[in-house]
Amino acid sequence: MARKVFRAMLEARILEMKLSSLYKAGKIVGGVYLGKGQEAVSASLGAQLEMGRDFFAPLIRDQGGRTAFGEEVIDCARTYLGSVLGPMRGRDGNIHRGRPQQGMFAMISHLGAAVPVVAGALLAKRLKGELEGVVGATCIGDGATSTGAFHEGLNTAAVERLPLVVVVANNQFAYSTPNDRQFACADLLDRAKGYGVDGHDLDGTDFLQCLRVMSEAVGRARAGHGPQMVVARLLRLTGHGEHDDGSYVPDTLRAGHLGRDCMDVAAAQIVECGYATTAEIEAWREETGERVQAALAAAQQEPKPDPWTEVWQACSKPLI
Template sequence: MIISRTLESKLSSLYKAGKIVGGVYLGTGQEAFSASLGCCLDQGKDIFAPLIRDQAGRTGFGEPLIEATRTYLGSVLGPMRGRDGNIHRGRPAERRPAMISHLGTSVSVVAGMLMARRMKGELAEVVGATCVGDGATSTGAFHEGLNLAAVEKLPIVVLVADNQFAYSTPRERQFACENLVDRAKGYGVTGREVDATNLLECLSVVGEAVKAARFGEGPQMVVGKLLRLCGHGEHDDASYVAPELKDSNLGRDCLEVGIQQVVENEVATLDEVDLWKREATEEVQEAVANAQTDPGPDPYQDDWQAFSSKGINS
C-alpha cells in the first residue's frame, strides 16, 4: 500500500509536469481493498486482471515497479513496448492480462482464461480474479460475464469497488438497489460486503472469497464500501463530491487506518513504518529514473506484431 501510494504520487507529479502522455488514474483510498486481493492470490498459478485503481493489487501480485513506470513513460522496454500507456499493461503469459476497459470487460476475459484452463485439464485449485467499480456493474459486459461465470461455476473472484461515483455519476443515478452485494444472489453467486477502509477486514473477507473459489464453491463477489479520495483521473478535481461524504466513515484513508492497525497489532513500530516509506521512495525514484533513460518506440523499426507469425517462417 505504501509503495503504491508513493508511486502514484510520483506519477501525479510527472503528469502535472507534462512528462506523461495520456491520463493518470490513482487508487487513493482503495489500496487496502486492492492490495488484499493481490496478496491473497497465488502468483505461481492464479490469474489477475486489475482495473485502473489497482496499483496496490498489482504490486501485491508481484508486478515490478519498473513495468509501471516504463508503461507510463512510453519505454520500448516496457510490457507494452511503448505502444500503449498508463494502466493498459499486462503480461498474459504470466497470467496478468492487460486491461481492455474499466467497464466490466475483464470479467469475461478472466472467465475465458479459466474455461481454457478447464478444457486443458489445468484448472485444479486455480483462481481467476478481477476488479470493477460500481459504475461497471450497470454494463452489459459485466452482466454477461458474471452470468457465464455463474452458469459454468468458475473459480472467479470479482471485487467491486463501490466508491460512490461512476466518474461523476452518484450511486443513486446508477442503480436502484440499496446494496450492490444483493445482486450476487440473483446470479447464483456468493456475495460478501466489506468496509474497504479497514485493511484487516479486507484481508479477512477477500481471503475467504479466494479460498472459497479455490476449493470449488464457485464465483465470489466482494463489494468494498469506500470513497474514491481523488478525481476520476488527475484531470478531474472531483468538485462534485459533497464535503459531508468526505467526512463520513467512507472517506477514511485506508492507508492511515492500515498503519494504525499494523502498529496496534505490533506487526511493526512507527519507526519501521517510516523506514518502509523511505525505502518506497527510493524504489520509486529508481524505477522512474531508469524508465526515463529508456528509448521510446521507433515506428520504422518496430515489427508491430499485428499478425500471427505462426508457421509463416517455418
C-alpha cells in the same frame, strides 16, 4: 500477510503520488489514474493470488493489487513513461498494461470486459485438468456493474461454477455519476444472489476487514464454492484521473466514514496489532520511496518507441 499487503499499499501510494507529479510536470502524456483510497481493497486481493498459478485482471485503481500480485514497479514506470523496454513498448500506456503469460491480463478500457476473459482462462484450466486450487480475480467499479459484459461474464462464470472472484469497488461515483444514477437496487451486494454467487460485504477503508474478507472470498473460490462477489464500500480520494479535481464529491462524504484514508487506518491497525512497528513502517516508506524513484528515473532515460523501426503489424503471423 498483513505486512505484505501493507507494503504493497505503501508502494502503490508512493508510486502513484510520483506519477501524479510527473503528469503535472508534463512528463507523462495521456493520463494518470490513481487508486488513492482503494489500496487496501486492491492489495488485499492481489496478495491472496499467486503469480504463475492464478489469474488477475486488474482495472484502473489496482496498483496495490498489481504490486501485491508481483508486478515489478519498473513495468508501471515504463508503461507510463512510454519506454520501449516495458511490457507494452509504447503501444499502450498507463494502466492498460499486463503480462498475460504470467496470468496478469492487460485491461482494455471497456469496463467489465475482463470478467468473461478471466472466466475463459479458468475454463481453459478446467479443460486441461489443471483447475484444482486455481483462482481468477478481477476488479471493477460500481459503474461497470451496469455493463452487459459484467452481467454476461458473471452469469457465465456462475453457470460454469468457475473459481472467479469479482471485486466491486463501490467508490460512490463512476467518473462523476453517483450511485443513485447508476443502479436502483438497495445494495450492489443484492446482485450476487441474483447471479447465484456468494456475496461479501466489505468496508474498504478498514484494512483488517479487507484482509479477512478477501482471504475468505478467495479461499471459498479456491475450495470449489464457485464465483464470489465482493462489494467494497469506499471513496475515491482523488479525481477519476489527475485531470479531474473530483469537485462533484460532496464535502460531507469526504468528511464521513468512507472518506477516511485506508493508508492511515492500515498504519494504525498494523501497529496496534503488532504486525509492525512505527519505525519499521518509516523504514519501509523510505526504502520504497528510493526504489520507486530509481525505477521512474531509469524509465525516463530509456529509449522511446521509434516510428521508423516500429513493426506496424497487428497480427502475429501476417498471411501476406
